[in-house]
Amino acid sequence: MKRIRIAVDMDEVMADYSGACLRALNAHYGTTYTKEQLKGMTLLERFQTYDDAPRTLHAILHDPHFYRTFDVIEGSVETLRTLSETYDIVIATAAMDVPPCFAAKYDWLEEHVPFIDPQSFIFCGNKNVVRAHYLIDDNATQLRRFEGTPLLFTAPHNETDDLPFTRLNDWNDVRSYFETKRKTR
Ligand SMILES: [Mg+2]
Structure with a gap:
């Protein structure tokens, strides 16, 4: 080299990535979490009160257009x-x-x-x-x-x-x- x-x-x-996921998850659950509130945790830890959060996040990430919104x-x-x-x-x-x-x-x-x-x-x-x-x-x-x-x-x-x-x-x-x-x- x-x-x-x-x-x-x-x-x-x-x-x-986390900003876009947060936007999508907030829209889905009607929450208003900010990136500041993500400090020291994963997205799923932040949304752990929602049992279906792993499935929701999976669906968001598998939308083929999602990554263009970052x-x-x-x-x-x-x-x-x-x-x-x-x-x-x-x-x-x-x-x-x-x-x-x-x-x-x-x-x-x-x-x-x-x-x-x-x-x-x-x-x-x-x-x-x-x-x-x-x-x-x-x-x-x-x-x-x-x-x-x-x-x-x-x-x-x-x-x-x-x-x-x-x-x-x-x-x-x-x-x-x-x-x-x-x-x-
Ligand atoms: Mg990375």
């Missing part, structure tokens, strides 16, 4: 555009759990990060197959499997976890992390 390669997760890192996480597009001038950026998304989302995820990426070649989109399951120097991800299990340097991106569900990874709270942190790396190389 000539250039340093950074693999970037999609849901909760570039695309606001908002962009603040700063992600701008920072990725800057980083792509210096680094190889690949998008590594664990899409195998929800195959109906493939097309919507692809369309979302084409719309929001058109400067990244679709040949660099990796739709995978286990991210130990991703060959890169860094992985930016909110999922501790994926970070543990990854063979390069794991970077934990803060999301509501991991915000209160004490995890053995460098934590990046937002895209300003991502930018600073790689600026510092560049200067010290």
